[in-house]
């Protein structure tokens with residue numbers, strides 16, 4: 290018995306602890322911007338992406354407008370019965386990260402590159418920012434995604450970023466790679482980046 294206990298102890302010490310990898314984002318600047326009516330009037334989908342990277346401040350603001358928490362502790366979008374049951378992931382070539390609005394931070398959930406599961410169109414791999422929206426199947430999840438992606442479109446319009454919401458993705462592969470529990474599913478993908486002329 291003592292021998293078994295010692296073996297288990299040795300194994301536990303030998304195994305690397307899976308410390309969660311997290312990234313805290315710079316606080317969003319929540320003043321200023323383009324007049325709302327002008328942003329709505331100028332909103333459009335853009336599929337032209339240059340190699341210019343998107344800085345962390347801009348990335349954080351994209352995530353915040355989609356699914357962040359405002360200064361009154363409310364989400365930036367409404368959710369049915371205030372369930373707040375949408376998940377927002379950022380996919381990068383190094384893996385995927387889950388966005389946490391309460392802490393305005395990203396938590397790594399996989400080292401797998403999920404971008405290939407989103408690339409049914411040639412322009413997609415050129416985009417530096419990839420948002421993946423996941424919902425609970427039997428709720429009003431699609432409405433929540435719609436609110437979030439529209440906020441992102443309006444922010445992108447103000448900043449001059451190319452942005453497009455996309456449904457041409459491999460949903461079963463993404464669900465599997467993100468290890469989503471039963472009842473949850475990926476809904477849409479939204480990619481952003483600076484256009485060539487910016």
Ligand SMILES: Cc1cc2nc3c(=O)[nH]c(=O)nc-3n(C[C@H](O)[C@H](O)[C@H](O)COP(=O)(O)O)c2cc1C
Pocket residue numbers: 332333334335336410453454455456457458477
């Ligand atoms: C639910 C949804 C799915 C979409 N899927 C794609 C897509 O897979 N690929 C794409 O290039 N655009 C996609 N779009 C963008 C539409 O093609 C675009 O909004 C439409 O052509 C109108 O253009 P606009 O956004 O510039 O007004 C999608 C839009 C929505 C709302």
